[in-house]
Amino acid sequence: MPAAPRRATTIRDVAARAGVSPATVSRVLTGNRPVSPAIHSKVQRAIKELDYVVNAQARALSGTNTQTIAILIPDVAWSFHGQVAHGIEQQAIAEGRLSLICSTLGDPQREVALIEMLRQRSTEAVILVGGADTNDEYVSRIGRLAEALDREGSRLVLCGRPAPKPGLPVTVVDYDNEGGAYAAAGHLLSAGHRRIAFIGGTPGNTTFDARHAGYRRALADHGVDADPALTVHGPAARGFGHEQVRTWLAAGDLPCTAVFCFDDLIAAGVIAAARESGLKVPDDLSVLGYDDEPLAIDVHPALTTVHVPHEELGRTAVRQALHRDDPMNQSRGQSVTLGTHLVLRQSVRTYRRGA
Amino acid sequence: MPAAPRRATTIRDVAARAGVSPATVSRVLTGNRPVSPAIHSKVQRAIKELDYVVNAQARALSGTNTQTIAILIPDVAWSFHGQVAHGIEQQAIAEGRLSLICSTLGDPQREVALIEMLRQRSTEAVILVGGADTNDEYVSRIGRLAEALDREGSRLVLCGRPAPKPGLPVTVVDYDNEGGAYAAAGHLLSAGHRRIAFIGGTPGNTTFDARHAGYRRALADHGVDADPALTVHGPAARGFGHEQVRTWLAAGDLPCTAVFCFDDLIAAGVIAAARESGLKVPDDLSVLGYDDEPLAIDVHPALTTVHVPHEELGRTAVRQALHRDDPMNQSRGQSVTLGTHLVLRQSVRTYRRGA
DNA sequence: CTGAAAGCGCTTACAG
DNA sequence: CTGAAAGCGCTTACAG
Numbered sequence: 001m002p003a004a005p006r007r008a009t010t011i012r013d014v015a016a017r018a019g020v021s022p023a024t025v026s027r028v029l030t031g032n033r034p035v036s037p038a039i040h041s042k043v044q045r046a047i048k049e050l051d052y053v054v055n056a057q058a059r060a061l062s063g064t065n066t067q068t069i070a071i072l073i074p075d076v077a078w079s080f081h082g083q084v085a086h087g088i089e090q091q092a093i094a095e096g097r098l099s100l101i102c103s104t105l106g107d108p109q110r111e112v113a114l115i116e117m118l119r120q121r122s123t124e125a126v127i128l129v130g131g132a133d134t135n136d137e138y139v140s141r142i143g144r145l146a147e148a149l150d151r152e153g154s155r156l157v158l159c160g161r162p163a164p165k166p167g168l169p170v171t172v173v174d175y176d177n178e179g180g181a182y183a184a185a186g187h188l189l190s191a192g193h194r195r196i197a198f199i200g201g202t203p204g205n206t207t208f209d210a211r212h213a214g215y216r217r218a219l220a221d222h223g224v225d226a227d228p229a230l231t232v233h234g235p236a237a238r239g240f241g242h243e244q245v246r247t248w249l250a251a252g253d254l255p256c257t258a259v260f261c262f263d264d265l266i267a268a269g270v271i272a273a274a275r276e277s278g279l280k281v282p283d284d285l286s287v288l289g290y291d292d293e294p295l296a297i298d299v300h301p302a303l304t305t306v307h308v309p310h311e312e313l314g315r316t317a318v319r320q321a322l323h324r325d326d327p328m329n330q331s332r333g334q335s336v337t338l339g340t341h342l343v344l345r346q347s348v349r350t351y352r353r354g355a
Numbered sequence: 356m357p358a359a360p361r362r363a364t365t366i367r368d369v370a371a372r373a374g375v376s377p378a379t380v381s382r383v384l385t386g387n388r389p390v391s392p393a394i395h396s397k398v399q400r401a402i403k404e405l406d407y408v409v410n411a412q413a414r415a416l417s418g419t420n421t422q423t424i425a426i427l428i429p430d431v432a433w434s435f436h437g438q439v440a441h442g443i444e445q446q447a448i449a450e451g452r453l454s455l456i457c458s459t460l461g462d463p464q465r466e467v468a469l470i471e472m473l474r475q476r477s478t479e480a481v482i483l484v485g486g487a488d489t490n491d492e493y494v495s496r497i498g499r500l501a502e503a504l505d506r507e508g509s510r511l512v513l514c515g516r517p518a519p520k521p522g523l524p525v526t527v528v529d530y531d532n533e534g535g536a537y538a539a540a541g542h543l544l545s546a547g548h549r550r551i552a553f554i555g556g557t558p559g560n561t562t563f564d565a566r567h568a569g570y571r572r573a574l575a576d577h578g579v580d581a582d583p584a585l586t587v588h589g590p591a592a593r594g595f596g597h598e599q600v601r602t603w604l605a606a607g608d609l610p611c612t613a614v615f616c617f618d619d620l621i622a623a624g625v626i627a628a629a630r631e632s633g634l635k636v637p638d639d640l641s642v643l644g645y646d647d648e649p650l651a652i653d654v655h656p657a658l659t660t661v662h663v664p665h666e667e668l669g670r671t672a673v674r675q676a677l678h679r680d681d682p683m684n685q686s687r688g689q690s691v692t693l694g695t696h697l698v699l700r701q702s703v704r705t706y707r708r709g710a
Numbered sequence: 711c712t713g714a715a716a717g718c719g720c721t722t723a724c725a726g
Numbered sequence: 727c728t729g730a731a732a733g734c735g736c737t738t739a740c741a742g
Contacts, residue, residue, distance in 0.1 A: 058719035413735035
């Protein structure tokens with residue numbers, strides 16, 4: 001048996017079968033030019049019979065928009081990004097676009113390589129999800145990519161981080177990280193806590209910087225000095241929260257009555273370690289998270305945390321990317337910031353006033 | 356200000372700048388033909404200076420492999436699929452491929468539409484992740500798509516479901532759903548449980564059918580009659596598990612001493628509802644999950660569940676898709692089934708033997 | 711090792 | 727409304 005030809009059906013095959021020219025088939029396909037009903041149905045039938053699909057490469061090459069939006073997220077297996085991606089997809093469908101997700105796996109090298117591959121594919125917009133580093137090299141690299149995409153008629157969208165520097169051709173859709181942290185820390189302070197640790201995150205990361213700034217502002221507004229020893233940097237991972245509690249206990253006693261965790265994953269680790277050590281949450285230790293991931297209601301006690309509008313972030317990112325110049329668009333040309341809010345559950349203890 | 360030209364840099368621009376022919380630039384780009392060192396570096400410099408990236412459409416059109424693997428998952432925001440996708444990405448990177456994820460949002464219509472779009476893009480392989488329906492219409496549609504992709508030199512890979520029917524040009528990478536369920540139900544039976552409910556899932560879905568079959572086989576092997584009233588169908592959602600416990604309690608008492616949940620999400624709902632109702636897990640009710648999602652260690656008590664090798668499933672899917680004909684490949688041309696195993700934690704109570 | 715030319719599968723002015 | 731032709735940006739035999 002000879003090897004199969006491995007040749008896909010082309011527009012010429014369809015044209016031959018329908019007895020028309022390739023140009024006419026193309027007109028039926030795009031639907032943007034009048035075709036007589038009789039020929040139209042003949043062509044449609046030929047397409048069905050041959051199970052023909054247009055070659056998107058060829059189509060894109062001859063000048064048509066690819067109608068594709070790319071989403072870059074650090075890790076698909078991470079709920080935060082998955083939810084934002086979900087919002088992006090919903091809106092992409094509503095706008096008739098195909099959306100593709102790629103993981104950077106947290107590697108800036110890979111992120112750049114992926115953006116290059118997406119440039120090659122003439123993607124309509126590239127959406128970068130999540131916080132980022134603020135070091136000069138990365139910022140200037142992002143700047144160059146933004147300009148290259150702009151030059152080629154595409155658009156770089158930053159979703160969940162501020163613009164790295166002013167004047168760049170980027171679309172920004174962010175959420176109020178600092179405000180959420182301010183409200184959350186304020187809640188702990190109002191509940192009577194004075195020794196509040198902040199654990200997780202890395203300075204220089206936009207998300208850490210904003211959340212930690214909100215924490216410090218709340219302390220300052222309540223006249224509490226921030227003890228530097230109570231801020232502990234670390235990865236945004238469950239294991240880190242777990243380990244930190246063990247470290248504190250191994251060193252003697254807890255240095256705080258409440259822990260403000262950089263995110264819910266860390267908070268889950270803190271709660272698990274507390275239970276294993278015989279500490280009661282919130283009686284012996286109050287725990288606060290950030291992100292309001294699905295997990296927050298399944299840990300015990302349920303986690304008080306800051307809600308981030310994940311899906312709305314994604315939907316807005318697509319809308320802004322596609323309609324940034326629409327006269328109808330309220331927030332035309334501006335960067336958009338969505339609100340965050342505190343969700344009260346059971347992981348924070350209230351001390352009596354003045355106690 | 357006139358509109359920017361919006362024209363991307365092409366190989367001709369690079370050629371002109373380097374003072375060579377486009378063919379030579381192409382040779383530098385692909386690297387598959389000798390080029391003199393001097394010219395090579397001149398071209399490289401021109402590429403850098405112009406910030407040039409090849410047009411993937413044009414490249415694909417002239418016959419080169421797209422080096423792209425597409426992953427179709429029901430929902431990015433769902434941990435199970437995210438983890439499998441993660442494994443796929445790892446292996447895709449190792450194989451030098453670009454992997455793209457698309458969500459079907461659980462809509463078979465959309466799944467087919469996406470596969471069509473991927474056919475258009477000459478994707479090297481299309482990986483379908485997760486269980487599926489077994490109705491005739493869907494099966495024959497998948498069959499047609501498999502054949503179309505095969506004809507075009509691509510490959511359909513089913514990851515986490517069996518082949519819908521024999522003789523199809525598909526690559527199958529599945530996990531032992533039935534065996535895992537058999538072991539899990541056997542564990543409950545050995546622990547002394549006799550009234551074991553099975554909740555969640557839908558008949559006709561490959562995943563449900565396999566898990567429920569394992570459950571029934573274990574009951575039969577232990578000489579326990581399966582009470583049909585103890586099997587309750589429903590969505591694979593946390594809310595369903597929660598609701599089912601409330602329904603049982605509202606109707607009087609629990610009809611069982613243990614609940615085998617179709618997946619961990621349902622189990623999380625059952626545990627939450629039990630706690631709200633003042634029932635102790637596992638003393639008053641034993642709960643068993645399936646999938647071993649990250650969540651399983653954060654619910655309280657930690658969930659006894661069946662581990663699914665999510666990432667390994669993904670890695671294997673890519674390996675099989677790309678090397679299915681390699682003489683070196685051990686499982687060449689065969690469908691692969693990965694093992695599952697029970698993970699014992701704290702949500703199952705052991706009754707005294709004979710009690 | 712290098713260049714001129716053909717061709718990949720489409721779309722879209724350009725004629726009719 | 728329809729067809730013949732040019733062109734999109736590459737790659738790769740084909741000559742040299």
